[in-house]
Amino acid sequence: MAAKAKKIAPPKPGKGRGFFGVLVRVWRTIARGLGGGVRFLSREARDLDPSHRRDGLGLGLIVLAILVAAGVWWHVPNFFGAFMDGAAHDLVGRLAILIPLVLILLAIRILRKPQEGAATGRIAIGVIIFTFGVSGLVHVVTDNPGLSGARNSGGWVGYLLAAPLSALVTKYLAFPVLLLVIIFGLLIVTATPLHAVPEKFRTLISPLSTRLADRREARELQEEFEISESEPF
Structure with missing residues (x-):
């Protein structure tokens, strides 16, 4: 009679793995609730296919925004606050104060419209190019300080x-070049092709032109009224 094969018991999960699993479940629960709440308030697709959701990424960006804000906004008086403040200012200088806001806006975009990943990626690339241009422009305006x-x-x-651009073409020519970089970043963010720029510009200035024309017409009518009301000599 053949000996019965001994059953090998599956290895029990370690304490570290179990704790990590709990953290993952808690993270997913918070992310799912946050994403659902944002989509509910913004009236976006509430019955979104779970495979299209990016709630974990959105929550991660919000957490990162809070960590950066602890340094650049609230100046938390400890090593962590000083580290985040120093790292943000080393990266983009005076623009560091805007990093938490940009991260929060990007997170909201991901939570609201996770199915539009291509458009969100385009916006992120445009923001990066825009940031490069503005950072370079600030460097030129502040007389090209060293590192x-x-x-x-x-x-x-x-x-x-x-710095390399100013050394190559002088800071006076670097200024318009960096302005073009900023404009290029804005065009990417707004998905505006170059041939549509004149029409966009006319659309932007049209309300202003209309208001100026209305004020000029009102002023002319007021002057005519004052002349008609004045007593003859």
Whole structure:
């Protein structure tokens, strides 16, 4: 009679793995609730296919925004706050104060419209190009400080872009070049092709032109009324 094969018991999960699993479940639960709440308030697709959701990424960006804000907004008086503040200012200089806001807006976009991943990626690329241009412009405007003074200017990003450009074509020519970089970033964010720029510009200035024309017409009518009401000599 053949000996019965011994059953090998499956290995029990370790304490570390179990704790990590709990953290993952808690993270997913918070992310799912946050994403559902954002979509509910914004009246976006509430019955979205779970495979299209990016709630974990959105929550991660919000957490990162809070961590950066602890340094650049609230100046938390400890090592962590000083580290986040220093890292943000080293990266983009005076633009560091805008990093938490940009991260939050990007997170809301991902939570609201996770199915539009291509458009969100385009917006993120446009924001990065725009940030490069503005950081470089700040570096030029602040008289091209060295790398040691970059955190009070355009940061490492501005220095690495503007310093070689200014050395190559002078800061006077670097200024319009960086403006073009900024405009290019805005065109990517708004998905505006170059041939549509004149029409977009006319659309933007049309309300202003209309208001100026209305004020001029009202002023002319007021002057005519005052002349008609004045007593003859």
